[in-house]
Amino acid sequence: MADSTKDGDEILAELQEIFRDILDQPDLTLTRASNASNVEDWDSLAHINLLTTIEKHFKIKFALNEIQELKDVGEMIELIQRKLASK
């Protein structure tokens, strides 16, 4: 139940820790505008590693069409919120 009440800033903070670990960038600052073009080393393999880690962290499952539509971290946060709310 606690997960379904997370606000966007809480999720962003948790995503930042995941991104720092997966991308090995301990000082990375993640924003809602962050995307694969403006975050160093966010390549296709890192993308898979990020999303699988996010699935496990939030105990959610993404569908193929959902992850294909993601444009930036802001949309990722909104998707996670929708997933958590429907758990």
Added chain:
Amino acid sequence: MNEYRLGDVTVGMKHEFDATFTAEDVAAFARISGDVNPLHVDETYAKGAGFASPVLFGMLTSSLYSQLVGVYLPGKYVLLHGIDIDFNSPCHAGDLLHVAGEVVFVSEALKRVEIKASIRRADRKLVSKATIRVGFHVD
């Protein structure tokens, strides 16, 4: 060689097999990798350090994890994406090594499968354990 497709793979699927490395394998690995550390290639030095014989390279025994996922679980249609390994106990040329793996995570959307695996000696002593991430390159 197994040819499981992503849709065939489920959490809990298992595979195991046995393998043994020879002194010739060790010499070949030293040549290929350039790792000529005497603990692995010099019997006198290894015995002086308290081992019965030269210690097998951890990365050589771990090549069995490559065989596990690339040949058996899931097999032909995956590429190794990543692997986390802990080395627990030494082993030596001639030791019978038992490799076992189990699928613990499947993401159809990301075409990603994760396998927990271990290598044990014949006396059941844990040589290493690993979490292996593979990706399917075909549907």
